[in-house]
Amino acid sequence: MTISGEVSVEGIVLKNKAYKENDMLVWIYTKDYGKIALIARGAKKLKSKNAPACQTITLGDYTFIPRIGLSTLIKASSCDYFRHIKEDIELESYASYFIEFIYKFTKDNDPDELSYKNLFLVLKYLDAGYxxxxxxxxxxxxxxxxxxxxxxxxxxxxxxxxxxxxxxxxxxxxxxxxxxxxxxxxxxxxxxxxxxxxxxxxxxxxxxxxxxxxxxxxxxxxxxxxxxxxxxxxxxxxxxxxxxxxxx
CATH class of the missing domain: 1.20.1440.120 (Recombination protein O, C-terminal domain)
Structure with a gap:
């Protein structure tokens, strides 16, 4: 990724994990940039404004500074929590499968518009009761x-x-x-x-x-x-x- 300055994109959170004491590593999938790894500083703190948008199976807007490897998250806001999926363990298992495939199959910074579209569709279908x-x-x-x-x-x-x-x-x-x-x-x-x-x-x-x-x-x-x-x-x-x- 060779873009300079801040970038804002819509993305779906594929995975996250704790990093250091208060930080979090977050992998999102975006239409324009493919899979991106972000470091969300302070996201583990209770008062973090970015934390809700860093949860898996979440659609959000993410502003970050592109870097080789880990990019730095500046701010994040949620667009859709897919609430019905997260309230149903069966639906969540299907959603986890879709997300697991995208995470494993796609490469970093290698966008595929169809994969993004289909991941978004299957999550919306599950959330809507299909x-x-x-x-x-x-x-x-x-x-x-x-x-x-x-x-x-x-x-x-x-x-x-x-x-x-x-x-x-x-x-x-x-x-x-x-x-x-x-x-x-x-x-x-x-x-x-x-x-x-x-x-x-x-x-x-x-x-x-x-x-x-x-x-x-x-x-x-x-x-x-x-x-x-x-x-x-x-x-x-x-x-x-x-x-x-x-x-x-």
């Missing part, structure tokens, strides 16, 4: 896409045919037809196959167009988690809580 399992499915489809592992949902991954799709291959990365389905592939009902296609084609902003039965959603969660494990190589602390809530 089905967290459906939000989770769409975000996992986005993870597959952004990590370069978008799934094939238009044709058989083996022979390329568009009809007689019978299941999916975890290793193959998508649909398989009835002629190519193997012993390790998943043979699925039509409604699950349709749901699998929908969630991998639907953008997060179009969530209102998706209407899936609860049983289909639960099955798709299990499938998408298998793909995340197979293709991304990433592990998530927060996911164990999500699995407990969904009985997986």
């Amino acid at each position: 089905d967290p399992k459906l939000v989770y499915l769409l975000f996992n489809a986005y993870i597959m896409e952004i990590t370069g592992s978008a799934l094939e949902v238009e044709q058989c991954t083996v022979c390329g045919r568009h009809d007689h799709i019978a299941g999916i291959s975890i290793h193959g990365g998508g649909f398989v037809c009835q002629e190519c389905i193997g012993i390790y592939d998943l043979k699925l009902e039509v409604d699950v196959l349709k749901g699998f296609r929908y969630i991998n084609l639907c953008k997060l902003e179009n969530i209102d167009r998706l209407h899936l039965d609860e049983a289909v959603i639960i099955k798709l969660i299990e499938i998408m988690e298998a793909y995340i494990d197979e293709f991304t190589g990433m592990t998530f602390q927060s996911r164990k809580f999500i699995r407990q809530f969904n009985g997986l």
Whole structure:
């Protein structure tokens, strides 16, 4: 980061931790500058005006002095605490998963407008009362896409045919037809196959167009988690809580 002087940006707090006696390290994700590490001096003090905006799962405005490595926070004000998320341990577990992915996957000072937009959307959806399992499915489809592992949902991954799709291959990365389905592939009902296609084609902003039965959603969660494990190589602390809530 080579900007001189103070900079003011909107950002979402991904992580914080104590630093020295009264200070705090804060990582925020911004549309314009990507992930930024800030040192918030005095943020641990009870009377600190910056402390509320330095809490995780918070949208705020942040003014800081850019530096190589740690930048210095000057002032911070909260725009949205996502109060309903923080009042519900299940919603908070989903939000923590979304934030954990962005924190682990993104690089410092490497902006990605789509990642910022989608992180903001999923937090707003959770806070507004959307089905967290459906939000989770769409975000996992986005993870597959952004990590370069978008799934094939238009044709058989083996022979390329568009009809007689019978299941999916975890290793193959998508649909398989009835002629190519193997012993390790998943043979699925039509409604699950349709749901699998929908969630991998639907953008997060179009969530209102998706209407899936609860049983289909639960099955798709299990499938998408298998793909995340197979293709991304990433592990998530927060996911164990999500699995407990969904009985997986």
